[in-house]
Amino acid sequence: MEKYSCAFGLDPAYVPVLQEGGLRFTGRGEEGAVRVLELPGHPFFLATLFQPELAGDGSRPHPAITAFASAARERARSRSERS
Numbered sequence: 001m002e003k004y005s006c007a008f009g010l011d012p013a014y015v016p017v018l019q020e021g022g023l024r025f026t027g028r029g030e031e032g033a034v035r036v037l038e039l040p041g042h043p044f045f046l047a048t049l050f051q052p053e054l055a056g057d058g059s060r061p062h063p064a065i066t067a068f069a070s071a072a073r074e075r076a077r078s079r080s081e082r083s
Helices: 012-020 063-082
Strands: 024-028 034-038 046-048
Touching (some): 012 024, 046 063
Antiparallel strands (some): 024 034, 034 046
16 A cells, blocks of 8 residues: 555556556556556566655665665676676
């Protein structure tokens, strides 16, 4: 559960087209509107319409931020091993 306070959103008319293109819609608001999407097979492709930095008290990063940092670290490590 995340706080969402934005006037923007995904036009529902585009959902089927984007799904056909491979996107997965993995989070929805209470009213059913898309709030999170991912691209399977990509090292890290996550789009949210909530702001993870607003969650919590600032003492630890949001799981989405931690996952992004881990994916970036792993990508850098694998690139340096290939060099």
